[in-house]
Amino acid sequence: MAETKIPRATAKRLPIYYRYLNILLDADKKRVSSTELSEAVKVDSATIRRDFSYFGALGKRGYGYDVEKLLAFFKKILNQDTLTNVALIGVGNLGHALLNFNFHKNSNVRISAAFDVNEAIANTVQSGVPVYPMTELKKQLIEQQIEIAILTVPTTAVQHITDELVDANVKGIMNFTPLRISVPDTVRVQNVDLTNELQTLIYFIEHYGEQLGDH
Ligand code: ATP
Structure with missing residues (x-):
């Protein structure tokens, strides 16, 4: 706020x-x-x-x-009384899982558009969400007034796509890749590196196993 x-x-x-x-x-x-x-x-x-x-x-x-x-x-x-539409870029394994999950238990957020470079998946509907080709990214985000994007693409593509998202006036990016992306100050990034999280957990168990607390 x-x-x-x-x-x-x-x-x-x-x-x-x-x-x-x-x-x-x-x-x-x-x-x-x-x-x-x-x-x-x-x-x-x-x-x-x-x-x-x-x-x-x-x-x-x-x-x-x-x-x-x-x-x-x-x-x-928490903006629970307004519906927030979110875009997902990269409908691979993780992207699919998130589309399927689609934040059902929290009905005020939903992935309303997905994007992928792969022609076999673009222009299909996955878990009830339309998948658009990357060429439509900016147009769809602006038309659907989407300001939040989830990135589940390979690290090699992530910065380039981030730049496109910034260009399409996105305000927030949830980055599931291990790469730290560069954005202007006006854009907020939340990094979710699942491998890293799991390794941190294992590290704590191995090193502080006897004294687990609120770390
Ligand atoms: P995950 O990493 O989610 O397990 P995966 O192993 O199935 O996915 P990746 O190679 O990581 O596949 O790619 C994830 C998705 O991102 C794929 O569907 C792929 O087509 C898509 N993708 C790859 N490059 C781009 C790009 N430049 N723009 C948009 N989507 C892309």
């Missing part, structure tokens, strides 16, 4: 809070204390209180937080 500059770590926890608050709402719970929330989402209660204070959502002592109010609040912050 433009008006509230919140720390990245806080922003990352918001969807976790949001998901749990929805569970509480479904269970007809009207209020929740930061201690209860803390146990459920495994974030210490001081952090939760600090996170919430960024939004001016202050709980009342002895009462806790109003579930419905908090939810309405987070819904706005």
Whole structure:
């Protein structure tokens, strides 16, 4: 949100809070204390209180937080009440898996267009999502007002495609390749390197196996 500059770590926890608050709402719970929330989402209660204070959502002592109010609040912050269309570039193994997954449990985001250079897959529909040839990238993104793109292409192609995305006014890129891409300041990149994540996990298990904690 433009008006509230919140720390990245806080922003990352918001969807976790949001998901749990929805569970509480479904269970007809009207209020929740930061201690209860803390146990459920495994974030210490001081952090939760600090996170919430960024939004001016202050709980009342002895009462806790109003579930419905908090939810309405987070819904706005997380843009849960508007549908965000996302593009996926590269319909290979990982791209296919993401198309299939298509963020079903979170109905406000969906991959609405996919792109691939491979002529055998372009102009087909995969998991209900149209796949366009790369030549249509800019046109489709602009027409469909897509500002977010997921990159599941080989590393050799990723920078070139990134430049095309920037040219098509994309604001955010989720990069699944291990290559760090260059973008102007106006574009935000989220890197998701699955191999790296797994290797980090293995490293921690091997080196700190006896003292696992919140690292
Ligand atoms: P993954 O890495 O997702 O497991 P894969 O091993 O099936 O995929 P890759 O070679 O990594 O295949 O390519 C992923 C997809 O990206 C393929 O469908 C490929 O056709 C597509 N692709 C390759 N180069 C480009 C490009 N320049 N522009 C768009 N798509 C591309």
